[in-house]
Amino acid sequence: MKTGRRRFTVTIGLGSCGVAAGAEGVAEAFRAEARGRGLAVAVKGTGCIGICHREVLAEVSAEGGRPVLYGDLTPARVRRIAEEHLAGGVPVGEWLLAGEGEDISSLPYFAKQRRIVLGKCGLIDPEEIGDYIGRGGYAALSSVLDGASPDDVIRAVTESGLRGRGGAGFPTGRKWRIARDAPGGEKYLICNADEGDPGAFMDRSVLESDPHAVLEGMAIAGYAVGASRGIIYVRAEYPLAVKRLGIAVRQAAARRLLGRRIMGGRFDFSVSIMHGAGAFVCGEETALIKSIQGERGMPRLRPPFPPSRGLWGRPTCINNVETLASVPWIVSRGAAAYASIGTPGSRGTKVFALAGKIARGGLVEVPMGTTLGEIIFDIGGGSATGLPVKAAQIGGPSGGCLPAALFDTPVDYESLQKSGAIMGSGGLIVLDDSSCMVDIARYFLAFTQAESCGKCTFCRIGTKRMLEILERITAGKGRMEDLDLLEELAGKIKIASLCGLGQTAPNPVLTTLRFFRGEYEAHIRDRRCPARKCKALFAYSISPGACVGCGACVRVCPTKAITGEPKKPHRLDPLQCTRCGLCVEACRFGAITAG
């Protein structure tokens, strides 16, 4: 072997996004290249680095040198990196996100972020407890068991101002106090990892990338409330998160960080994993408890709230993944440090899953009080399509659509509530002019209608009626009275539903009616869908000037609606056309337009 060659470490992002983009093939390519060229390269895995729009990501660092970050990798590109960088010593500029000596955190994507919950994500190997401990992990638990009383812990969490990140924003310290004071010997601590909100992947990424932070938070919470058993209720559609949680629990138990007599002291805390079975409503805490008990997941009337009476009738503290993952930081750095971030009513940071028509989508964490505009434009880089950003959907099926004119709204519980949307769990979907707001409202209502557990009449039937009205409008058969009817039904569903699912189900409709009423009216009055999304309300046509007669559209059209001679402008029969859009995808000349 040549002398003077340096040893390299290649760290590849193996979150779900990375794996889906082909990270395992890239890792294999690095190993194969290293073998083939006789290079000393250690290939390691890490969780989600957060820059999901540039997956596959890999950090390459030479021994003694500073790391560089590559994006958009494929096995074929690895070959060139191996040749020019690993063997030749010169990084390949084309796919470099951050070069040598460039601080990744100074990229525009990271500059306005403050990573607390995601602090170790993308830095550690989530399947190696040693990595977590090496970066200060389990020090918070150790300090708590070393001399803090449960009351001290609860006081610190209360003073930090932490509020539940599962959606409702209940003060975490107060919840722990109630659970601690509840009479009864055996108590439970449940980590809610059901994350059923479509378009949200914050909790999944934390579980995949830093599972020990959640376990450490659970152990501290268990100590504070007096629970010796913890249960993680995790969505079964997250196989990678389930797998990594399992590994983490085993590794922590082997080091006596979980189980009996943790760290040799007097505190016992064991953690088991329950797989959710695919019902959105089971994210609601009383439904979740029923599900663990093996019943249909139907919410019940509260009070009594779970901290007084929960699983098997025992006091049960339920917290969200992100809430629990914030706890070790608060304990280590102090309540005051956490409380100094954010706004008076909403302390600390919030993680958002930024997706939709956004240039730089991914997982971002910002101080509370950051505005929507800062997240969407400064961090996310604005529209991905060239069309203007029209709105942001925040809070998923319980939340709302805010127009671009309101992007100076700060993300904190109170401001978002006032706007008609909610903080929700952190899904943030950016919409551009190609998105139809009536269609978005219909989409969410179809979701909640299907996921209603059926217990309350208004939630069960009211959402169905609202959905029918929206379907009517998007089919071009709406009436102006439908808009009043929607508002009336929405009001009744909100007050006559037992749980948050029904109470918030009308929000996507109400916010779009409030901010985008003109779009509803265009569908009804003009029989026109301004975004050209609702199939009954637009037609495709071929503009003779742009069509070169290549026939690409003819080959893909499933209904043979397009005809024409080669090299002559083609014609599209609107009666045969089903508006599947395949021809638009196929035409390289932009000759097929919707009107």
Next chain:
Amino acid sequence: MKKTPSRRAAAADRRFRALLSSLRGQKGALIPLLQGAQEIYGYLPVGAMRRIARALRLSPSEVFGVATFYGQFRLKPVGRNIVTVCHGTACHVAGAERISEALGRALGVSPGETTGDGAFTLREAACLGCCSLSPVVMVNATVHGKLTAASVPGILKRYR
């Protein structure tokens, strides 16, 4: 020795019996038992649900009620490959509808159905958690992202 279908069925039954005895009589065991049974058989046969009911001292209707409440459980056998189209919010705005239509055309089935040759079962899901790759389709455990309707037939071909 080659595994004959009856031998395979016997092996599945053995695994199911072991599962039943490991959780028999335990409180809260119903959903894990149903999940385990579905993993063994690929779906929930009526006979398995009856045996679960007996083992937990529940009525068959209670077990059936739970099995039909949760989206994860299937009461019919599935095809060799499971194609799941994401209809989460990000995928919806990226055109999941078109992908679904293209899959329906290519396979000749609606969501929830299995092709006549038993090769594919078509399903829909709300968010597979890879929103930045939308629109997304998962075949078995492999995610295919940034799809167009035109790319659908090529993907299916790999699994035929």
